[in-house]
Amino acid sequence: MYCSTEGEWLVPIGKCLCDIGHESRGVTCQVCRPGFYKSSPGNLRCSKCPPHSHAHLEGSAHCSCEKNFFRSETDPTSMACTRPPSSPRNVISIINETSVILDWGWPADSGGRKDVTFNVVCKRCSAGKRQCEACRGAVRFLPRPTGLSNTTVTVADLLAHTNYTFEIEALNGVSPLAPAHRQFTAVTITTNQAAPSPVTVIRKDRTSRNSISLSWLEPERPNGIILDYEVKFYEKQEQETSYTILRAKGTNVTLNGLKPDTVYLLQIRARTAAGYGASSRKFEFETSPDSFSISGENSQVMLIAISSAVAIILLSVVVYLLLGSRFCGYSKSKHPDEKRLPFGNGHLRLPGIQTYVDPHTYEDPSQAIHEFARELDASCIAIDKVVGAGEFGEVCSGRLKQPSKKETSVAIKTLKAGYTETQRRDFLSEASIMGQFDHPNIIRLEGVVTRSKPVMIVTEYMENGSLDSFLRRHDAQFTVIQLVGMLRGIASGMKYLSDMGYVHRDLAARNILVNSNLVCKVSDFGLSRVLEDDPEAAYTTRGGKIPIRWTAPEAIAYRKFTSASDAWSYGIVVWEVMSYGERPYWEMSNQDVIKAVDEGYRLPPPMDCPATLYQLMLDCWQKERNNRPKFDQIVSILDKLIRNPGSLKIIANAPSRENMLLDRTGADITTFRSMRDWLESMQTLPCKDIFNGATYSSCNTLAKTSAEIYLAEVRPAATCPEWEPAMGITTL
Template sequence: MLMFISQVCNIVMLLVKCTFPCPRNVLLMTLNGSQFYTYSICNVEEREQDNWLRTTFIQRHPLASRVFVELKFIVRDCNSFDGASLICKETFNLYTSESDADVGTTFRKSQFKKVATIAPDEITGKNEMHINTETRVVDGLSRKGFYLAFQDIGACIALLSVRVFYKTCPGTVQNLATFPETVAGAENQPLTEVSGVCVDNAASEELPRIYCTEEGKWAVQVGQCQCKPGYEEVKDTCQECRPGSFKAEASSDACEPCPANTDTLEHGAVLCACKDGFFRAPTDPSTGPCSGPPSAPRDLSAVPQPSVGRLILSWTPPEDTGGRNDITYSVECQRCDGVVCHPCGERVRYEPASMKLTEARVSVSELEAHLNYTFIVEAHSGVSQLAGEAQRPPSRSNVTIFLHYTGEHPPQITTMRLVGRTSTSLALSWDVSPRPRPQLNIRYKLTYHKKVSIFCFSHQECPEIKLFVLCIILVLCQYGCFYLFIPFFFVFRKRNSHTRQGPEDTYFSTPEQLKPLKTYVDPHTYEDPNVAVLKFATEIHPSHITKQKVIGAGEFGEVYRGILKAPGRKEVAVAIKTLKPGYTEKQRQDFLSEASIMGQFSHQNIIRLEGVVTKFKHAMIVTEYMENGALDRYLRDHDGEISSFQLVGMLRGIAAGMKYLSDMSYVHRDLAARNILVNNNMECKVSDFGLSRVLEDDPEGTYTTSGGKIPIRWTAPEAIAYRKFTSASDVWSFGIVMWEVMAFGERPYWDMSNHEVMKAINEAFRLPAPMDCPSAVYQLMLQCWLQDRAKRPRFGDIVSLLDKLLRSPESLKTIADFDPRVSIRLPSTSGSDGSPFRSVSEWLESIKMSQYSENFTCAGIVTMEQVLQMKTEDIKNIGVRLPGHLKRIAYSILGLKDQTSTLSVFAV
């Protein structure tokens, strides 16, 4: 863009200062209705010409250090003058002089410096006229204004027009950023950086910038503004989404129509609410459609198979799935004796299960003869629990069947009673269900033996061996006699293994449920590791990846937050792991092996691999971006702000991810809160599948054996001692993760050394319950830390128990016993070395509450004696508001007040 300072000869009057001789002609001419002056001189026959023409004072724009001078002129051909060609000239000179003020008519040649010699492209003869146009640059201007001057030394010329201008980049809006008009830079500054401002209702993570070239053109914009949630780009503005549409995130995308079963009547909607009767499951994206509960299963039928003593239930899927594809079924059994119906109880067996069925069929066995059974089959989906009792249409179907067996199965003993005893005899009676028909020839036989410790659930239940009559019944039917001792013994042993789970009524996995859908393949079994990468990971072209910001550093290089925009796919945020320069081929293979592992997994609680870059110089691993980062740091940053129910929900997600890995026969080996990532929905995902891990920064963070490094605080005893890494050792680690979560990121075993940790575990010490930890959750931790790995629960059992706790939030209200001296490690009023705390700040630092040092100081509490006098209300009054922080400080003071004993961290 050209900005004119002056247009000499038709706007600005010229002040002429002449040496000998002066210009002969100043003519006023009219062209196209406009008047302008023409200055001419033609002293070609006189020697030593030195004629000057100077402009008036031209004020300079403060930023215009470089101006352009455009001249229009005519030069007469010297050969057209008879006898004057030897002294005639065909050029003239351009000069300039800077000044801070107008000097009027004062003129000194010494003040001017030459800019250029001006020569015509075409000269004018006797019979034709040619107008020349030449532009010259005057650079390096710095004062308030300047003059231009023209020197003639013997030419026949006419100066028609002089234009003086500078160049600017015009004000513009690009990518929703407004940039002001900017003066182009000088020759030594070819690019001028200009900062912009996002238009209304737009934002940018990085300040938008653009460069103005010396030619007055915009180039190379950095940083892009995007319309905020609820707004879309319309002709360089951000306008609100119209009713019926929404936009959830800041992006360059347009507003989208509300998905199915949602709507919004508002302008600028960020999300669309579900319509009445429709819902989103907790795992559904907030931008996705809403769905309703399924209708009832259809055509429910029951087909008895008396020869094998079972019943086959089958049905047709619901006519209306509610718009979901996660339909599962549950089967409820009731048995009716006369007019009274009762739940069938645990005796009835279902294959494959009674809940979370995905197939419309189930086999039911262990049913009794001569009874009416009612089976209720209910369809569920991810929104069934949200729909609750108000769901319409109902999702339940039932069928009633009377089982009539003709003797293939004997009646069953339901209750046994001790009627009387002597020193040598016992009198017993029992009930039979159903009552045998008269024509059946039924006889019974009883055996007994001593009760021994193998049947004890704990040493409290059987402190001594005594004579015990086992209700082991021998039933004889009309076809003969057979013993039930051995089958009952195995059932008893199986139930004993259930009992070890404690009072939480854990759901245990059946063999069919534990059967993996597929098995993990170790990429190191491939002769060429690159083949494994190509088999399990998608290759991404680096041009589809945009790095935005460094968010961390891994073992192999930096980790970036960035954007992946693959052809045909929506732009998504990603994390980008890079391989630092100077790597060896082994480091490259180890780096990419993590992608070979991740690429085999597909589960909502496992970090998702987007792809890899392997065919270019800089290798990269691209995964989904988890906004809240590592779980341990997230918990520490939100200490006391998350409810127990939410924490258990996070643990359930981790357990589900580990169940998936366990089902695939993959052992993680390094399960810890630092290796769990959290997204903006507080959903947890298992990560860190590298085979060569740096586990902690401090030298004592790992325990090195001939096989590698071990994270002591998270590792099961058998894995430390014998390198026995199994899913059971991952279960131990999960118990430590549970403790980390309930303790809001506290370091397991606090400041104990690795040697102390190993010694304590071998002496049966276990981490105490964190503050406010539900008893049921802590009991599950203890089950995960059983010394015998065979007795630890499986991940499927853990998921079932956590599901049960989440379905019954009341079960989380019973809090485990909490000893602040153990959990915060405060022996009496002293620090960890046994010496008294020297200051309030030292005490607060020891319990990781140093952020409140200023609160205590401002309240005048500067000695430990004053701290000991504080009550809960006093702590609130000094500004401690978060419930978790309030309890931590209060419990710590409680521990400080206990002067009667010193706690050993190895006490059981």
């Protein structure tokens, strides 16, 4: 109470407020029941505990979280308790020389929160070491390694031919409150060969009036064996308008024929099997004004260092040759009198340039096997189970254990008993082809067994099997960028084959294998086999069997197989991937496919297919083979799409599969002046009378009206399928 100006006691205006943990019931405040809470004073009612929380006692100001559920300091008491997210899913790695693009799917369980971010941890795993060490040096993450809100990151400036493990960890607002248990998915990759880094140190050893002798240090990252160096020099005053290029096998060169007392600019770049690296910065040197020479103070030191390096290399080669023959699975099984010439069986092998050699050109086919495939000891191979059957025998999974190497999982093709010599030669010819390839997107040959029975071809094991079956098992479970990553890997493998001069002739999703990291690898390098699992998949011609649905028109008609026909097949593979393993051309017969394609018909875009990818398919299906993109262009296109995911958001219009057969080159119906003209052009005399009685206001309404008549009157009694495309009828 308080006193008024008139001296009277007044009762204050207002009412009682219930304290925390209490609610108003009439004129009294009552304690909140178990399972309810009230976190602030006032006359509001007690609230029920939010999900995954509880209040066992009366008068609770807040609800405690259940076990393994948490509430961060910034979460209001009314918010449900949440938990850390599960691990990221479906990690895919796209390797490009010494960089890798990592892409992954969103965790299956976000923990009930929307603030999920990702961290990427890079570890370098050296051969022979059980534990990996954190990546050091100039490894770059784009955009960054931590706090990622998107599901993709690019890691650049890795070392060539090196194993790396990347751990992609998912976190949210309560991850720091959870017990020390990281939610991550790991993927292990091996970087490819790459061009060498620039030469950074060049020394002047000697100068004269007309020459300069130079030496330099090998690049910090050679990324392979240095084949040679390119030395480019020119007079400074000419500003590179006229220059000279020399090739040097070692790390020194003498530039002759120079002008006295003149300044020259010089750049050097190194070359490996992967190509030339970046050029060095421009170094400036000057010839002497007179005839005396100046020797560099470090010339003797450099000479001693180079001599020592050569001696060490020679010693290493000798030791390797002495010990190499003892290793299980590495013998080449040469005849004692066989001589190794630089022209293997008449095939010139240029240093640093890989070219494909057709094993069928060898007079003795077994020589090709010994040339390109390693002979394995059968005791090194353990067969676990039969996983399938091929034309020549069974396909098994197993393990390969070689001395000083850890045991690896392998796939084993066996040659069935009772084979003929021709069957043995055909069986091993695939190994002779496969053994020439070394690329992360080409199936790797481990070796062959030819000295004992059964005869075997041993390759790396691909856990997820063929791409078409894998996609059908995981329908609609991948992001578009992951599918593009798979396609990029296939294109990269095909670019390698194309560069080597090899034409695959049977590129299809069934011949692409997928490993546990979702890396796709091209396999199946023998078209001579019969496709027993699918009698419709091959079409017999005088020259052998052809997989019609995947083959370019010129290859079907004239057996003209080139990298351009492989590009056509690649377009079909893109369609298979984007449709999750659907059969190209569905139930159409091979003859119908040949006729339709020859008349200009093309597959429609799969559902939800980006327009850019469908345009790539159409480019691959150009009738003129010279207009189809090369595989290096395809790789470049896919790289741009991966770097710019926004370009994949525009979806191609997807007509039904029946509209696929709409003839784009057919005559325009509005060009006919009468119904009979149109009927005559359709050449369907048995059905004319039904349409002759109808009247039309204009030719523009002809297709619509005739379609209605056809569906209502004709189709139940007769079959006129040749009309349906022209009338826009999409029901078969």
